Amino acid sequence: MVAKLHAVLRAHVQEFDEYDMYSEANIRKWNHELSDQLTKQATDTVNKLQKNQCDLYGIGERIRAFHPKLSKSFEWETEYTKVEFQVSIQVQIQHTGRIN
Numbered sequence: 001m002v003a004k005l006h007a008v009l010r011a012h013v014q015e016f017d018e019y020d021m022y023s024e025a026n027i028r029k030w031n032h033e034l035s036d037q038l039t040k041q042a043t044d045t046v047n048k049l050q051k052n053q054c055d056l057y058g059i060g061e062r063i064r065a066f067h068p069k070l071s072k073s074f075e076w077e078t079e080y081t082k083v084e085f086q087v088s089i090q091v092q093i094q095h096t097g098r099i100n
Helices: 024-051 059-066 068-072 076-082
Strands: 002-013 084-096
Touching: 002 024, 024 076, 024 084, 059 068, 059 076
Parallel strands: 002 084
Antiparallel strands: none
16 A cells, blocks of 8 residues: 655745855755755654554545545554555745845
8 A cells, every 4th residue: 555645845935145045046956955855854754653553644544534445454553554655745945035
């Protein structure tokens, strides 16, 4: 079983003097780097939750609600640790600027 977790984070960078945040190339670079970092962190978190049998995202409830026949065919308590989570976080920097 595969569970896809996808989130889009829209960001506003208020003040950032070290790099030229105003160029499109740097914004794309930061979007990519932040997306990679947050995806890795979220994947690690989901793996820890799964290892401890914590269904924080309610995958079991969704299966019971939308796929009742499927939910009757297996023991959720033992099957949950076998779920493959595909985590994806996408960062979109939408605004840059400085606070004076």
